[in-house]
Amino acid sequence: MDIEPGPLSVPTWHVVVPVKGRSGAKTRLVPPPGVDRGELALAMACDALVALRRVVPVDRVVVVTSDAGLAASVRAAGAHVVADPGTGLVPAVEAGLAVLPLHVDRAVLLGDLPALRSDELAAALSAGGGQERSFVADRGDTGTTLLLARAGTPHDVHFGTGSAAAHAAAGYRPLALEVPSLRTDVDDADDLRAAVSLGCGPATTALLPDAVCSP
Numbered sequence: 667m668d669i670e671p672g673p674l675s676v677p678t679w680h681v682v683v684p685v686k687g688r689s690g691a692k693t694r695l696v697p698p699p700g701v702d703r704g705e706l707a708l709a710m711a712c713d714a715l716v717a718l719r720r721v722v723p724v725d726r727v728v729v730v731t732s733d734a735g736l737a738a739s740v741r742a743a744g745a746h747v748v749a750d751p752g753t754g755l756v757p758a759v760e761a762g763l764a765v766l767p768l769h770v771d772r773a774v775l776l777g778d779l780p781a782l783r784s785d786e787l788a789a790a791l792s793a794g795g796g797q798e799r800s801f802v803a804d805r806g807d808t809g810t811t812l813l814l815a816r817a818g819t820p821h822d823v824h825f826g827t828g829s830a831a832a833h834a835a836a837g838y839r840p841l842a843l844e845v846p847s848l849r850t851d852v853d854d855a856d857d858l859r860a861a862v863s864l865g866c867g868p869a870t871t872a873l874l875p876d877a878v879c880s881p
């Protein structure tokens with residue numbers, strides 16, 4: 667999180683990132699032997715946050731979490747922390763959005779994107795600037811990884827199973843972009859392999875045994 671903003675900066679978006687605490691995180695993901703699931707979930711979120719930080723000024727980042735360690739490092743970096751209401755993903759996202767005024771562009775980026783690349787995120791945020799409401803679907807086209815609403819347009823959040831269709835039904839336009847790192851959310855071991863083949867960030871890579879990182 668101590669990375670200076672680079673030339674990719676897309677300054678108009680404020681971005682909410684929900685990150686579950688260690689316990690109860692990523693229950694569908696069977697981690698490689700010897701890897702703690704909660705630590706892996708947090709590492710993936712850290713890699714996503716570092717990529718985000720290269721694109722958006724840190725004081726426009728809002729992390730919703732109950733994890734004290736993550737909250738402390740996020741605050742130290744200059745981003746905002748909102749306490750997790752503890753009632754699931756949608757309430758967590760809504761709690762983050764609630765601290766942002768309607769008159770700014772507001773994005774929600776999920777935190778399970780360990781291979782996220784700044785240039786792909788910047789491309790999506792730029793494309794979202796052309797729509798009132800838009801989203802990026804996950805690689806299976808069923809979930810949502812990035813949800814965007816321009817200034818003045820309220821969000822209508824439907825994260826969870828089948829969220830891509832739900833967001834489309836709510837009037838969000840799908841952004842058809844070549845952004846594999848932004849579409850590769852990690853729910854299970856197959857997703858983790860896909861993320862590794864794209865190249866995970868350093869926090870995730872450091873946790874994974876060499877066998878997982880080898881082709």
Ligand SMILES: Nc1nc2c(ncn2[C@@H]2O[C@H](COP(=O)(O)OP(=O)(O)OP(=O)(O)O)[C@@H](O)[C@H]2O)c(=O)[nH]1
Pocket residue numbers: 684685686687690691692693694695707711730731732750752753754755758776777778852853
């Ligand atoms: N703050 C917060 N973030 C959440 C919550 N539920 C999910 N998230 C985050 O939202 C993103 C996508 O969530 P999921 O894929 O449902 O993750 P998960 O609940 O850890 O995984 P499963 O247990 O396998 O469903 C991840 O970054 C999670 O950390 C929640 O209740 N609170």
Ligand SMILES: C=C(OP(=O)(O)O)C(=O)O
Pocket residue numbers: 755804808809810811824825826827828829830851853
């Ligand atoms: C959180 C979502 O689903 P999944 O956990 O299946 O990625 C979603 O796409 O809104």
